[in-house]
Amino acid sequence: MVRLITHNLLACHAKGCTSNNFPLQLKDVQLEQREAEFNPDFLRRFMPKLDWGALVDTARQLGDDSLPLEQPEMFDDDFLRKLHHVLLEVSVEEGAMVCPNCSHIYPISNGIPNMLLAENEIG
Amino acid sequence: MPQTRYLIIFAQAHYDFRIPELLSVAELHGFSIGLPDQPEPTRPYMVVQLEHQDHAILLASRCILIKSVCEFYAQGSSYDELHAAVRSNKQEWIQHQADASFKFTVTGFKCSLPAQKQREIIESFSYMALAGKIDLKTPDIILSVFEEYDSRVANVEGKHEQPNRFKQVYFGRLLVEGTARSLAAKFDVKKRVYYGNTSMEAEISLLMANQTLASSGKLVYDPFMGTGSMAYTVAHFGAQMFGSDIDGRQMRGKEKQAGVFRAAAQYGVAARVVDLCTFDVTHNPWRCGDLFDAIVTDPPYGVRAGAKRLGRKKPPTEKHIASLSSQRVGALRPGDSAPYIPPTKPYELSNLASDLVLLARYLLRPGGRLVFFLPTVNEDYQAVDIRTMLCEGMEVVANSLQDFGSWGRRLITLRKTTNQSYDPPTFEAPSEDVDELDGETAHVPAHKDFREKYFQGFKPAAE
Numbered sequence: 001m002v003r004l005i006t007h008n009l010l011a012c013h014a015k016g017c018t019s020n021n022f023p024l025q026l027k028d029v030q031l032e033q034r035e036a037e038f039n040p041d042f043l044r045r046f047m048p049k050l051d052w053g054a055l056v057d058t059a060r061q062l063g064d065d066s067l068p069l070e071q072p073e074m075f076d077d078d079f080l081r082k083l084h085h086v087l088l089e090v091s092v093e094e095g096a097m098v099c100p101n102c103s104h105i106y107p108i109s110n111g112i113p114n115m116l117l118a119e120n121e122i123g
Numbered sequence: 124m125p126q127t128r129y130l131i132i133f134a135q136a137h138y139d140f141r142i143p144e145l146l147s148v149a150e151l152h153g154f155s156i157g158l159p160d161q162p163e164p165t166r167p168y169m170v171v172q173l174e175h176q177d178h179a180i181l182l183a184s185r186c187i188l189i190k191s192v193c194e195f196y197a198q199g200s201s202y203d204e205l206h207a208a209v210r211s212n213k214q215e216w217i218q219h220q221a222d223a224s225f226k227f228t229v230t231g232f233k234c235s236l237p238a239q240k241q242r243e244i245i246e247s248f249s250y251m252a253l254a255g256k257i258d259l260k261t262p263d264i265i266l267s268v269f270e271e272y273d274s275r276v277a278n279v280e281g282k283h284e285q286p287n288r289f290k291q292v293y294f295g296r297l298l299v300e301g302t303a304r305s306l307a308a309k310f311d312v313k314k315r316v317y318y319g320n321t322s323m324e325a326e327i328s329l330l331m332a333n334q335t336l337a338s339s340g341k342l343v344y345d346p347f348m349g350t351g352s353m354a355y356t357v358a359h360f361g362a363q364m365f366g367s368d369i370d371g372r373q374m375r376g377k378e379k380q381a382g383v384f385r386a387a388a389q390y391g392v393a394a395r396v397v398d399l400c401t402f403d404v405t406h407n408p409w410r411c412g413d414l415f416d417a418i419v420t421d422p423p424y425g426v427r428a429g430a431k432r433l434g435r436k437k438p439p440t441e442k443h444i445a446s447l448s449s450q451r452v453g454a455l456r457p458g459d460s461a462p463y464i465p466p467t468k469p470y471e472l473s474n475l476a477s478d479l480v481l482l483a484r485y486l487l488r489p490g491g492r493l494v495f496f497l498p499t500v501n502e503d504y505q506a507v508d509i510r511t512m513l514c515e516g517m518e519v520v521a522n523s524l525q526d527f528g529s530w531g532r533r534l535i536t537l538r539k540t541t542n543q544s545y546d547p548p549t550f551e552a553p554s555e556d557v558d559e560l561d562g563e564t565a566h567v568p569a570h571k572d573f574r575e576k577y578f579q580g581f582k583p584a585a586e
Contacts, residue, residue, distance in 0.1 A: 006398040011410040041340035115402035118450040
């Protein structure tokens with residue numbers, strides 16, 4: 001269950017891949033709705049760490065356009081609930097994440113992404 | 124602020140963890156706690172000062188090692204001393220004199236007191252002239268006497284006839300029973316739907332969770348997740364949990380739904396396990412730092428499971444590397460019988476510990492905590508061992524020993540004291556000879572090469 005919050009924090013880390021290595025492109029994904037605890041404090045505290053553009057783009061690719069393109073300055077309850085849904089309840093059960101730069105494929109199986117690198121990819 | 128004294132009655136376990144736990148829970152709730160000038164954490168009773176009764180109740184509801192908390196009235200090394208102190212502290216208990224129904228309890232630590240003796244002790248308090256009814260079932264107040272014996276004294280014959288042989292006697296009113304202790308049964312590993320042979324015992328997992336200051340709205344990370352023992356207790360206290368491990372099989376188990384998710388569901392905290400990821404922490408995919416409120420982990424130290432990182436013991440040749448170019452993790456190539464799994468090499472414990480501290484400085488928010496176990500050879504341990512792995516911006520909050528005889532493990536709690544952002548660590552092992560820079564042989568940390576020392580039975584290396 002790669003939730004989009006996790007997707008927003010993971011970058012390709014293969015040897016030499018240091019630019020254009022985020023966000024990873026989701027491919028052949030099987031989505032699932034997962035339960036998560038709505039916690040406005042958690043969301044507010046986490047917001048500064050988000051790459052907002054990457055989150056909105058990824059959500060739209062998955063067919064969810066509930067979030068505005070620009071991160072709002074005021075967070076009302078309605079916005080926080082939408083953010084909660086996109087960030088924590090949309091999750092990828094099967095599929096892969098592909099680096100836009102080096103094309104490394106990180107497979108996702110039973111909701112757990114495999115971010116290990118091959119021997120020739122480590123520094 | 125006026126301070127009131129409270130008597131803490133500790134559970135008989137993990138005494139080195141008692142004070143760190145009190146201080147952590149006080150910090151979590153934002154109140155201060157006045158400890159004795161020279162605290163003796165091995166003793167079962169401790170008198171502390173708090174600003175407010177609610178603080179005592181908060182401690183009892185969260186500290187795993189608190190059995191109960193009393194409003195403190197008096198103590199003494201004899202009953203004469205105790206009674207004199209009770210008389211002079213009348214303002215503390217006078218409010219209960221008029222009409223509260225009451226009950227007395229008398230408890231001996233390392234000594235059981237016969238009923239007849241208990242009755243005599245209770246009757247010796249008659250000068251308090253309590254006017255309320257005695258009610259053994261539902262009293263308004265419970266007044267408690269605690270006699271503390273040293274184990275040495277308790278072994279002396281006829282101790283019941285020599286009531287002054289105790290070390291100290293305490294008197295107070297029961298305020299609250301500790302409620303967090305029962306969590307150790309709830310998180311009992313044997314009753315968990317998923318666990319492994321390296322799962323952390325429940326009581327220690329709870330103590331670790333308290334050291335992280337876990338609470339609602341926080342994000343906590345375990346980089347050596349294994350079967351997820353600390354995730355359940357951290358999430359129980361309200362925090363969101365993230366886990367990773369180089370070996371996904373530990374987190375998954377054999378069923379389709381990963382074992383960690385199943386156990387989290389058993390405890391009703393599945394909604395707080397954010398995600399699990401398979402990766403080597405020395406080659407990690409974190410996009411940025413300053414992410415987590417705490418990092419909590421029990422690094423594999425080589426007895427039942429050795430720590431591993433990606434790579435080979437002997438560096439591969441250029442030619443060999445060139446031949447690897449088409450390999451991809453988890454993928455089948457023509458002619459392969461099983462998906463490719465990258466090779467791993469051992470991760471020596473003192474390197475792992477230093478790397479973990481650097482990683483924590485990168486990944487923690489300012490003020491965040493790193494809580495982890497470090498196994499160590501007790502005879503070789505020196506306080507400097509902990510400093511050898513510290514770096515600028517990280518300071519020690521607590522260091523508690525769980526003693527297994529010739530070895531032990533230390534629960535280390537560090538705090539990130541800096542607001543500065545640091546680069547991610549490089550995870551390059553230091554060269555072997557840095558220890559002898561000054562021509563003198565530096566002290567080798569007692570956790571270095573722990574696995575080898577363990578299997579050698581902790582004998583000094585042969586000359």
